[in-house]
Amino acid sequence: MSNLSLVRLTAGGLLAFQLAAPAQAKPIAFANGTTIMAEYGAGTMAEAQAFYAPYYWLSLGGGVLHLDSDSIDRSRDIAYLRANYLVHRWNLDDAQANVFAWGGLGTARGNDFSGSKLDREVGFQADYETRRIYASLMSDLHESSAYSHRIDTLQLGFAPYAHDYEDLAAWFVLQGRNYTGQLHRGIEWAALIRLFKGGAWVEAGVTDGGKPQVMAMFNF
Amino acid sequence: MKKFVLLLILIASPALLSATTIEMDVSGLVCAFCAQGIEKTLRGFPATSDVVVSLEKRLVAVATKEGQDIADDELKRALTDAGYTVKAIRREDETIADVRARLKAKP
Numbered sequence: 001m002s003n004l005s006l007v008r009l010t011a012g013g014l015l016a017f018q019l020a021a022p023a024q025a026k027p028i029a030f031a032n033g034t035t036i037m038a039e040y041g042a043g044t045m046a047e048a049q050a051f052y053a054p055y056y057w058l059s060l061g062g063g064v065l066h067l068d069s070d071s072i073d074r075s076r077d078i079a080y081l082r083a084n085y086l087v088h089r090w091n092l093d094d095a096q097a098n099v100f101a102w103g104g105l106g107t108a109r110g111n112d113f114s115g116s117k118l119d120r121e122v123g124f125q126a127d128y129e130t131r132r133i134y135a136s137l138m139s140d141l142h143e144s145s146a147y148s149h150r151i152d153t154l155q156l157g158f159a160p161y162a163h164d165y166e167d168l169a170a171w172f173v174l175q176g177r178n179y180t181g182q183l184h185r186g187i188e189w190a191a192l193i194r195l196f197k198g199g200a201w202v203e204a205g206v207t208d209g210g211k212p213q214v215m216a217m218f219n220f
Numbered sequence: 221m222k223k224f225v226l227l228l229i230l231i232a233s234p235a236l237l238s239a240t241t242i243e244m245d246v247s248g249l250v251c252a253f254c255a256q257g258i259e260k261t262l263r264g265f266p267a268t269s270d271v272v273v274s275l276e277k278r279l280v281a282v283a284t285k286e287g288q289d290i291a292d293d294e295l296k297r298a299l300t301d302a303g304y305t306v307k308a309i310r311r312e313d314e315t316i317a318d319v320r321a322r323l324k325a326k327p
Contacts, residue, residue, distance in 0.1 A: 031303070089303060091247040094278075096251070162275075
């Protein structure tokens, strides 16, 4: 394997964790709403985000991300600014479907390259949701002069009961994730439990590699 | 003059004191985490005294302060700006507590 391939493989593997739980939630919560999120993936990443949505179709914000490779001695820190845009929403009687797109810029520092690099990000998410089923497909591309990779994520969820506005909502979610550029052999699967009530959202699960994922998010 | 004022108060008071709740049928109302934006928006109206959201009935109900109202256009714009589609708006002669009790008494 060439050094360049190794760098790309490592960068992609590290960054793959950036899109764990928060991107599967809707990138925009509601108009005039603020979203804060914290996530921890054992041995791989820690991240904090804050977004404000002036409109239901736009949110602006940023975050900081620390990544550690679980296989080799690599770490990375990224600080970024990002805009999320609701391309279209379908409000159906018993369902809602959305298409989101986003783009952002950031700076990345790591121990596998010197100095800081400009990180460019683009992506989209399409989702469909009723009170009992949930499906989403997401693709996210990160590029810099030191790395380039795309991560595609499919989520399928079902709720054991139909929650109402003031109830605790519970979801079981199966996630499949594919990394381009030979970043991961086959598809990485994860089983997640998602709970939310009011403006608080908690999600926890484990990948088929036995790695736990935990995320908390708050809207207000 | 006093009798005239008293008469005006008596005529006006039933309209002022009768309980009216504004109910809206809303499409796309499936997620409590997202629908909280609706409640936040509607509670921002000075005339609002209480808000009830039912995902099951796809219903948003607003109680207004005594003698106050919110125009249909304003309500529709508020929910549209929150990202939802309003199918119907109506005013019911019941309190918001009655609406809440009716929604909890699932058939």
